[in-house]
Amino acid sequence: MRNRLFWTCITFLAVGMTAAAGGWIARAPMALAAPGALLGGCTDVPEAVALAETLRLRGIAVDRVLADLDRRKDDLAAAEQQLIRRLTALKQAKASVGDARTARDSGTAAGIERLIAVYDAMKPADAAMILAALPPDFAAEILARVQPDAGARIIARIEPAHAAVLTAHMGSRRLSGN
Structure with a gap:
């Protein structure tokens, strides 16, 4: 029971x-x-x-x-909202850095193009004297970018030993694909 x-x-x-x-x-x-x-x-x-x-x-x-x-x-x-805000801020910062980098790169490219145009317009003897004083890799880069006729006239005015070094730098840049 x-x-x-x-x-x-x-x-x-x-x-x-x-x-x-x-x-x-x-x-x-x-x-x-x-x-x-x-x-x-x-x-x-x-x-x-x-x-x-x-x-x-x-x-x-x-x-x-x-x-x-x-x-x-x-x-x-709350943590998720904070992460979303932080992610949004980081994306905006990344975009602004990318924009600044693009502007800087385009400004640098425009500056280099202006420099090349100056060397194209210079007398070969004057350009040869300036390029002989520059570091070989930088001088070779300029010579590689100027008009072929102007480059040939400039390199003809550089002393043979220095011209050989510049030509070697230009060749190595072309072989490496830069």
């Missing part, structure tokens, strides 16, 4: 908790602070009282875990 009473109380307790929680399986479980109403008539069964207390404590623990999960979810959402 006592065993039957125990299971009856447990059944009523489970049904009562489900009804009181409003379908707790479908939504977050909520701890019941006062299980006394659910135990109606079963308070004389120590097992039922112990089970009700265990369930209440578990419900409280679940509520705490759910609250902690909500807090962590909020923290993650």
